[in-house]
Amino acid sequence: MLYKIKSSLFFRLVLLPAIIIFIMAWLVTKQEGYAFIISISTALVGWNNSNILSNLNFIRSETSKNRDSVAQYVDKLFDEMEALFTDRSLKRDKLETILSSRVSILELRLNHIQGRTKMTLLSTEQITALRNNPLDLLDSQEYKTHLLSMRFEYLEAIEQNYSDWIKNKI
Incomplete structure (x- = not known):
């Protein structure tokens, strides 16, 4: 049961945003290589910002x-x-x-x-x-x-x- 919760959470927090960004980038560029690079870099920047904000909130609390x-x-x-x-x-x-x-x-x-x-x-x-x-x-x-x-x-x-x-x- 715990494995299903963790995998579901991983899908919602990691894979789903990356897939959505990839599809949007592919629709704009029509090239899979550029879409992959754009989606990975956008996801990394977003995760980095989330990590920074989480760390700041932890320090404040x-x-x-x-x-x-x-x-x-x-x-x-x-x-x-x-x-x-x-x-x-x-x-x-x-x-x-x-x-x-x-x-x-x-x-x-x-x-x-x-x-x-x-x-x-x-x-x-x-x-x-x-x-x-x-x-x-x-x-x-x-x-x-x-x-x-x-x-x-x-x-x-x-x-x-x-x-x-x-x-x-x-």
């Missing part, structure tokens, strides 16, 4: 998935920080260790995305600030508002950088 996973990770990181800040027995060393490990994982993800797509979702300064700024909030009473504003700042930066990347790709 993968980048979008990666962007979403980074945004979710940042959101989860801020949820975790908020939970940690509610614990008043939290020590600066413990917070620094947790932040350092989580931000390092985030940095690895961002470097992976940048290596594959040449897109920078968060700058190095933003990552450094994410690693250091919450430590300054440890003694603050208004840590919730600061964390909330930082969360939206980072999520907005991710979305903005992704939008800029898409605009430059088009």
